[in-house]
Amino acid sequence: MDSGLFQARPRETVLRDLMSRVRKGLDGLDDPALLATLEDALYCERKRLERQTPKEHELERLDRLTDALVKGSRRARLDAGMSLVEGWGEEIHGRFDPRLYRFATKALPRALTGLLSAKPDHLRDWDLSPSRRLKVTGPLTQLQQLAKEATLILAPTHLSNLDSPLMGLALYQAGLPPFVYGAGLNLFENSVLGFFMRRLGAYTVDRLKRASLYKEVLKNYSVMCLTTRHHSLFFPGGTRSRSGAIETRVKKGLLGTGLTAWQEMIAAGRKDPEVYVIPLTLSCQLVLEAATLIEDHLAEAGKQRFIISDDEFAQPRRLATFGRRVLDLDSSVVAHFGAPLDVLGRPVSLDPDERREQALRRRGYVCDVNGQVQWDEQRDRLYTDRLAEALVAAWPKGAHVMATHLVAWVGWRSLELAAGQRDPFRLIRIPTPLRRIPETLFRERLARALEAVNAGAAAGRWHTDLPSAASDILAQALDRFGRYHRSRALARQGSDLVVEDPKLCLYYRNRLLFAAPEV
Amino acid sequence: MRVGILGGGRWGQALARLTMAAGHQPFIAYRDRSERPPHLLPSTNHPPEVSEACQLLIVATSASELRQAIRLAKPGPQNRVVVAGRGIEPGTGLWLTQVVEEECDAVRVGALAGPAPVEEILNGGLCAGVAASPYEEVRTQIIEALHSTRYRVYETEDLIGVQLAGAFVPVLAALVGMATSLGGAGVGLHAMVVSRGIEEAARLAKAIGANPATLSGLAGMGDLVAVQGTPSHPNFKAGAALIKGDRTQGPRSVAEALVKLAHDHGTDLPLTESMVEIWHGKDPLEAVQSLMARKATRESG
Numbered sequence: 001m002d003s004g005l006f007q008a009r010p011r012e013t014v015l016r017d018l019m020s021r022v023r024k025g026l027d028g029l030d031d032p033a034l035l036a037t038l039e040d041a042l043y044c045e046r047k048r049l050e051r052q053t054p055k056e057h058e059l060e061r062l063d064r065l066t067d068a069l070v071k072g073s074r075r076a077r078l079d080a081g082m083s084l085v086e087g088w089g090e091e092i093h094g095r096f097d098p099r100l101y102r103f104a105t106k107a108l109p110r111a112l113t114g115l116l117s118a119k120p121d122h123l124r125d126w127d128l129s130p131s132r133r134l135k136v137t138g139p140l141t142q143l144q145q146l147a148k149e150a151t152l153i154l155a156p157t158h159l160s161n162l163d164s165p166l167m168g169l170a171l172y173q174a175g176l177p178p179f180v181y182g183a184g185l186n187l188f189e190n191s192v193l194g195f196f197m198r199r200l201g202a203y204t205v206d207r208l209k210r211a212s213l214y215k216e217v218l219k220n221y222s223v224m225c226l227t228t229r230h231h232s233l234f235f236p237g238g239t240r241s242r243s244g245a246i247e248t249r250v251k252k253g254l255l256g257t258g259l260t261a262w263q264e265m266i267a268a269g270r271k272d273p274e275v276y277v278i279p280l281t282l283s284c285q286l287v288l289e290a291a292t293l294i295e296d297h298l299a300e301a302g303k304q305r306f307i308i309s310d311d312e313f314a315q316p317r318r319l320a321t322f323g324r325r326v327l328d329l330d331s332s333v334v335a336h337f338g339a340p341l342d343v344l345g346r347p348v349s350l351d352p353d354e355r356r357e358q359a360l361r362r363r364g365y366v367c368d369v370n371g372q373v374q375w376d377e378q379r380d381r382l383y384t385d386r387l388a389e390a391l392v393a394a395w396p397k398g399a400h401v402m403a404t405h406l407v408a409w410v411g412w413r414s415l416e417l418a419a420g421q422r423d424p425f426r427l428i429r430i431p432t433p434l435r436r437i438p439e440t441l442f443r444e445r446l447a448r449a450l451e452a453v454n455a456g457a458a459a460g461r462w463h464t465d466l467p468s469a470a471s472d473i474l475a476q477a478l479d480r481f482g483r484y485h486r487s488r489a490l491a492r493q494g495s496d497l498v499v500e501d502p503k504l505c506l507y508y509r510n511r512l513l514f515a516a517p518e519v
Numbered sequence: 520m521r522v523g524i525l526g527g528g529r530w531g532q533a534l535a536r537l538t539m540a541a542g543h544q545p546f547i548a549y550r551d552r553s554e555r556p557p558h559l560l561p562s563t564n565h566p567p568e569v570s571e572a573c574q575l576l577i578v579a580t581s582a583s584e585l586r587q588a589i590r591l592a593k594p595g596p597q598n599r600v601v602v603a604g605r606g607i608e609p610g611t612g613l614w615l616t617q618v619v620e621e622e623c624d625a626v627r628v629g630a631l632a633g634p635a636p637v638e639e640i641l642n643g644g645l646c647a648g649v650a651a652s653p654y655e656e657v658r659t660q661i662i663e664a665l666h667s668t669r670y671r672v673y674e675t676e677d678l679i680g681v682q683l684a685g686a687f688v689p690v691l692a693a694l695v696g697m698a699t700s701l702g703g704a705g706v707g708l709h710a711m712v713v714s715r716g717i718e719e720a721a722r723l724a725k726a727i728g729a730n731p732a733t734l735s736g737l738a739g740m741g742d743l744v745a746v747q748g749t750p751s752h753p754n755f756k757a758g759a760a761l762i763k764g765d766r767t768q769g770p771r772s773v774a775e776a777l778v779k780l781a782h783d784h785g786t787d788l789p790l791t792e793s794m795v796e797i798w799h800g801k802d803p804l805e806a807v808q809s810l811m812a813r814k815a816t817r818e819s820g
Contacts, residue, residue: 344626361624364596369574378655379627386626 011093014224018089019082021220022213026078037213038069038081044211045084052208061087081213088217092203134166136173137463138337138398142350143278144175146340150274151229153258154179156335157246157281157395158235160288161187161311164202167233170280170335180225181233182218182254207239219257226261226275227268236391242297244290244510246281246395255391256384259343263366267373274359276348279338279391281398283405283465285480286332287507288312291487294507298428321484332480334465336398344383345390396514400465401453404489406517407477408508410445411437411490411499413519428502435499442497445519446470452517462515521546522664523573523598525588527562531579533640534603534665535560541667546573548592566592575660577631578602578619582773583609589622596624599657601650603631605773606686612776614682629657630678631665632685632738634745640670647671649737651681673737680724680733686777687739689754689770690791691716692746696758697794697803708807712790713743718819719788723777726784762803771798789813 026034042065049058061083068080146152156167164183171178183202203225205218225232236250258275265273287293292311312318340348342362349355365383368374414437415427447470457464467473474497481488481504489504490497499505520543524531527549535545548566563569570576570592580588582605594600600623602615613621616628629652640646650661650672658674666672675681691713698704698712717740721731733739746752757769774795781788793806 346624361596364598364624365626367597369597376656382653383626 009228014093015086015089017224018093018217018221019086021224022085022089022217023078023082025216025220026081031074034074034077034081035069038065038077041081041084041211041213042066042069044209044214048208048210058087085213085217088209088214089221091206092218092221133332134169134173135334135465136170136337137334137400138174138280139339139350140174140176140337143337143340145352146276146348147176147231150272150276151226151261152176152179152231152340153226153255153275153277154231154233155236155255155277155279155391156233158237158240159244159282159284160240162288163235163240163282166282166333166335167280168201170337174335174337177231179231179233182222215253219253219260222254222257223261223264226257227264229272236388240289240293242293244287244294244297244507245513246399246511248392250388250391252381252384252388255387256380259380259383259387262343263373263375266363266367275343276340277343277345277387277391278340279394279398281336281338281395281400283334283336283400283402283511284332285402285404286484288318288484290504290507291485294503297507298425298503334400334402334463336400336463338394338398341387341390341394343387345387396462397460398463399511399514400463401457401512401515402465403467403473403477404480404508405511406449406453406466407446407474407481408489408505409512409517410442410449410519411497411505412502412509413449414442414445415499415502415505424506428506430502432498435502436493436496437498439492439495439497443470443474446474449517449519453512453515456515456517520544520575520660520664521573523548523569523576523592524579525566525569525576525592526550526579526584528579529637529641530603530635532560533635533637534577534579536641537665537667537670540669541663541665543664548588550588550591570594570598574599575664576600576625577661577664578604578615580604582607582615585615586618586622589619592623594619594623594625596626598623598625599627599629599654599660600625601629601631601652601657601661602682603635604685605689605770606630606632606682606684607773607776609770609772609776612779614679616678616682627654627657628652628678629654629661630681630685631661631672632681632742634737634741636745636749643669645669647673647737647741649673649675649681651675651678651738653678675730675733675736677730677733679727680729680731681738683720683724683727683729684734684736684738684742686773687716687720687734687791688742688746690774690777690794691720691743692752692754693758693761693769693774694790694794695743695747696752696755697761697797698758700759700762701803701807702762713747716790717743719790721819722786723781723784723788726786727780761797766798766800769798771795774798 026037029037042062045062064083065080068076072080154167156163164181164187168178178201180201180203182205185204185206188204203221222232234254236255237247238251241247258277262273262275289311342348344365349358363371366373415430415435416422418434419427419430421427450466450470450473453464456462467476478490478492481490485501485504487501487504489499489501489508491500522538522543522545524534524538524545524547527547531547535547538545545560546569547560547562548569549562549564551564566588574597576592576594576598578585578588578600585602585604585608600619602619604615606615607613608615608618611618616630619628620626629650631648631650633648634646635648636644636646647670648665650658652658653676662672662674694712694716695709698708701708717734720739721734724731724734746755749755753768754770760768774791777791778788778795789810793810797803797806
């Protein structure tokens with residue numbers, strides 16, 4: 001790999017650099033701002049530890065910080081704050097082993113494929129060819145070239161905890177090098193996938209740590225990854241989509257680190273400073289945690305759990321069942337790599353000459369007439385807003401409409417028409433007789449929706465991954481709905497189709513909100 | 520600082536004077552000989568030269584000519600482009616800053632609005648305007664470029680609100696022109712049109728996520744007061760002409776774009792919609808009677 005990418009750096013060096021960056025940021029704060037930052041860190045950490053079993057060294061650090069804030073000098077406060085940062089830095093970088101990473105990124109994707117399609121009775125029959133299960137689409141050849149000349153940020157939609165390993169597979173199948181990414185601490189604690197997480201380039205993100213200083217440490221770590229030419233993966237949505245819909249809002253914290261890294265590399269006179277963002281849309285026939293996620297979505301506003309630790313993902317047997325019954329099917333998952341964007345969300349040309357010219361001109365957004373970087377946080381926040389908007393616009397274009405989405409859409413719309421209203425909270429409770437739809441009527445609606453979806457696909461607004469006939473789409477969707485979930489979104493009963501589980505129907509229907517085909 | 524001005528007409532020249540009053544050097548891009556500004560002002564008929572030489576570009580063309588001006592000048596990533604025109608592009612209904620972003624690579628955009636009595640400014644009169652941009656550096660630059668003892672520049676982040684005000688004022692000016700020319704109408708109708716016109720504009724501002732208070736500022740009420748004080752203003756005259764049955768003048772396409780925008784955001788604009796109906800053939804007196812016959816409602820909100 002070029003430019004020292006993925007070369008091992010001693011743990012101590014990485015941590016020292018990280019500490020130095022964060023220290024510089026804290027040094028730049030005036031006394032009231034420093035006090036506010038450290039008080040926020042102290043408060044957030046105390047609150048966190050009230051809910052967890054604290055470790056002795058964590059308490060010691062907080063006590064030291066408390067003392068410094070009460071009676072210490074600026075220097076003492078800074079040192080106490082940095083002691084906290086040191087602990088966080090070790091946790092973030094601690095699980096990342098560059099040597100294991102280089103080995104594992106070559107060997108593990110195939111093993112993971114095997115795991116996800118495991119047939120315990122026929123171990124010798126494992127089919128380890130990944131392309132059958134995961135379909136990868138997009139301008140892959142050009143992206144392979146981009147990966148050689150620039151640092152990439154992969155920005156996928158987020159449906160399931162399985163997305164992280166699936167991303168590893170998708171990158172492998174796309175012929176792209178491995179990416180580093182931040183994985184939630186809870187994922188490392190999962191008995192099955194924790195094993196892969198530790199080896200697939202994941203650094204640790206503890207989303208229970210809410211202090212602004214912790215977020216600064218994470219951002220600095222991300223900038224360090226990017227400036228050392230580690231391609232990185234962020235889920236800009238921040239968490240799994242609870243509703244099942246493609247994200248329409250994104251978190252901008254980590255996303256903005258691409259812009260920072262780009263400017264730092266220009267300022268350092270690097271020859272390869274470009275950072276490009278690749279939107280990736282993941283489309284799945286079924287989602288492992290759909291039932292839990294939609295429950296959470298429908299929970300009273302403001303009470304949604306940011307981290308769900310007791311869902312289907314935490315149950316190895318459910319995970320294995322999902323792998324066997326769903327992921328073992330042909331093309332049950334499609335990962336679409338979109339057209340690359342720059343760190344302002346502007347399109348990046350796939351033509352090398354034009355791209356070089358773009359790269360030179362792009363510097364005008366952040367440099368003065370002498371080519372010196374002009375740092376401006378307010379401007380950079382607006383640039384990152386533009387990138388966020390561009391991603392939200394790009395994701396639906398990469399979506400693949402699947403049978404379960406389309407049939408759930410028609411099913412839910414039929415509920416709305418039968419009940420004469422659109423309030424989802426009422427619709428999930430409507431009595432069974434209203435959830436029955438004569439199959440002939442359903443097929444008519446499905447045909448109309450299919451026509452609209454096909455027209456959108458022909459216009460390049462999204463993609464489809466559907467059988468050509470409406471009857472085959474219906475059959476495929478009913479088969480998929482019956483494969484894994486404990487209750488079915490839709491099922492056939494005599495000459496009717498019945499929305500058996502309205503919540504699941506709503507979840508899969510939401511995936512088509514961007515297209516909203518008329519029925 | 521060198522300040523680029525795209526457009527060598529009277530408004531471009533007035534802005535150049537204000538730039539000089541603030542201690543800076545203007546550089547005007549003009550399109551052809553007929554538009555060539557007085558030779559004392561630095562100028563060129565090769566617009567890209569201005570984009571190259573000046574970070575800050577002020578676009579002083581009409582809304583309908585803005586797209587072409589940007590195409591000719593080709594601003595780049597290094598430019599800050601501030602539109603000193605009337606809010607919405609006729610035909611497309613796009614905000615003028617959106618047109619700028621469509622036509623070039625510049626993203627740091629802003630708008631300058633407010634009362635703009637060009638002859639007064641050229642003759643050394645005192646005035647004020649508002650610079651709008653989400654980018655702090657753009658606001659800072661436009662203030663530096665224009666703020667002086669002759670021209671006060673205020674700032675706001677509400678770019679959409681300022682452009683909305685810029686789009687509404689010509690429509691309201693036409694309404695005022697019509698109201699003052701209607702037989703038997705007096706200051707009562709005039710006052711009602713002005714205050715209710717600003718209110719409906721503010722209602723639309725709220726619906727599209729802009730700040731309703733912007734409409735009461737320099738870009739809205741301030742500009743409208745200036746237009747009312749200028750009976751020779753083309754939009755004011757267009758309103759008066761409507762009473763006489765001449766439906767060929769006035770900001771019809773802008774009014775139509777505003778009505779569409781309002782409907783898209785679930786709100787209505789009774790006065791503007793009535794104007795559009797008159798342009799489409801409705802009798803002005805009948806339109807006024809329909810407005811007066813509407814049900815009583817709250818003053819604001």
